[in-house]
Amino acid sequence: MSCRRIRRELIERFRFGELDGRSAPHLEHLRGCVECRDDVGLDRVVVRNLQRALELRVADVEPSSTSFEAIRRRALEPPGPTWGERLWRWARVVPAGAAIALASFAIVGGMSDGVPQAATPRQLAWPGFQETAPYDPLPERRSFWTEGYLLPSEPASGLIAWVDRSQLPNQPPVGPANQGITR
Amino acid sequence: MVSTQPEGLVERIQSGDMDAFEEFFNTYKRPVFTTALAITRDPFLAEEILQDCFVKAYRVRHRLRRDVSPLPWLQRVTTNLCYSRIARRRALVEPITQLITNLVTDLTIRPDQVAESREIIEVLQRGIDALPPKQQTAVILYYLHGYSLAEAAEIAECNVGTMKSRLHYALKALRSLLPAERRAPAVRPSRLAVDELS
Numbered sequence: 001m002s003c004r005r006i007r008r009e010l011i012e013r014f015r016f017g018e019l020d021g022r023s024a025p026h027l028e029h030l031r032g033c034v035e036c037r038d039d040v041g042l043d044r045v046v047v048r049n050l051q052r053a054l055e056l057r058v059a060d061v062e063p064s065s066t067s068f069e070a071i072r073r074r075a076l077e078p079p080g081p082t083w084g085e086r087l088w089r090w091a092r093v094v095p096a097g098a099a100i101a102l103a104s105f106a107i108v109g110g111m112s113d114g115v116p117q118a119a120t121p122r123q124l125a126w127p128g129f130q131e132t133a134p135y136d137p138l139p140e141r142r143s144f145w146t147e148g149y150l151l152p153s154e155p156a157s158g159l160i161a162w163v164d165r166s167q168l169p170n171q172p173p174v175g176p177a178n179q180g181i182t183r
Numbered sequence: 184m185v186s187t188q189p190e191g192l193v194e195r196i197q198s199g200d201m202d203a204f205e206e207f208f209n210t211y212k213r214p215v216f217t218t219a220l221a222i223t224r225d226p227f228l229a230e231e232i233l234q235d236c237f238v239k240a241y242r243v244r245h246r247l248r249r250d251v252s253p254l255p256w257l258q259r260v261t262t263n264l265c266y267s268r269i270a271r272r273r274a275l276v277e278p279i280t281q282l283i284t285n286l287v288t289d290l291t292i293r294p295d296q297v298a299e300s301r302e303i304i305e306v307l308q309r310g311i312d313a314l315p316p317k318q319q320t321a322v323i324l325y326y327l328h329g330y331s332l333a334e335a336a337e338i339a340e341c342n343v344g345t346m347k348s349r350l351h352y353a354l355k356a357l358r359s360l361l362p363a364e365r366r367a368p369a370v371r372p373s374r375l376a377v378d379e380l381s
Contacts, residue, residue: 053307054327075241
């Protein structure tokens with residue numbers, strides 16, 4: 001029997017308390033083999049110190065004296081939702097979320113041709129054309145930059161608006177409502 | 184080592200008797216807390232896990248078996264709670280290869296201290312922390328609690344051969360932490376071996 005096999009078998013039998021009559025040849029071998037003795041002995045030392053190390057981890061620490069009161073309080077609370085209930089909640093939320101996502105996508109998709117579609121275009125002071133703000137029309141359709149233009153309905157807003165050229169009258173009307181417009 | 188439960192205790196708990204549940208808690212709190220503490224090394228976390236374990240036991244009390252000890256089940260719940268709680272921390276633990284390298288360096292620098300048992304225990308503490316969870320559980324159940332192979336296997340929900348294998352690989356990893364040239368402890372191993380054999 002080889003030293004390697006003897007060590008392996010003997011160490012396993014030591015570890016699991018399985019030494020018996022079958023171990024006699026192994027023990028006989030140990031008497032004459034220093035290397036095997038050292039190897040088996042080292043295993044014993046490791047095991048002994050391992051047990052000590054584990055005992056030190058838990059030494060002198062006890063559960064809190066108030067543990068049971070905390071457990072009692074929590075145990076008597078109504079239990080939280082079960083997995084089935086959680087799943088049902090999600091099953092209801094997910095379609096709603098999907099609907100919102102689809103609606104958002106449809107709105108964004110509606111603007112994908114590059115010509116923004118103002119949801120509620122407001123009538124400006126000039127009759128015959130509308131404000132395109134807050135969206136920027138395509139460059140060829142831009143008329144002028146109405147920096148500082150004051151919307152008649154919101155004089156304090158200081159809104160900056162683009163005006164669609166196609167809707168411009170031939171002659172800009174004159175009046176206080178168009179103050180600030182520049183070509 | 185896995186004792187049978189006190190007579191009629193589970194039946195009383197199942198009927199909603201809180202005094203019985205307190206008796207149940209007092210009977211099993213120590214081994215549960217020991218396992219949690221040995222794994223986490225954090226008394227506060229171990230306390231939380233102890234509470235979680237018994238709250239769970241109360242909530243599923245109607246499913247507890249009356250004919251066998253609840254301890255293996257409690258230990259199984261405890262180990263699962265421990266590893267789910269520390270999963271995030273574990274990522275921060277030094278990889279074992281790096282750990283071995285560091286230890287070899289340390290031991291080379293201070294050869295006079297290598298043989299000290301305190302030093303070996305410190306090496307083993309870090310080695311235990313670095314073990315994979317299943318091996319760590321095996322070591323704690325077998326070497327700390329003193330469960331038999333069959334009991335430890337029952338708690339870990341594996342067969343005896345698998346439990347032996349986990350212990351074997353755990354010890355192999357722990358042994359490897361001691362560099363070959365520095366393995367000789369203060370008391371010669373050969374002497375120890377002969378003493379134990381005789």
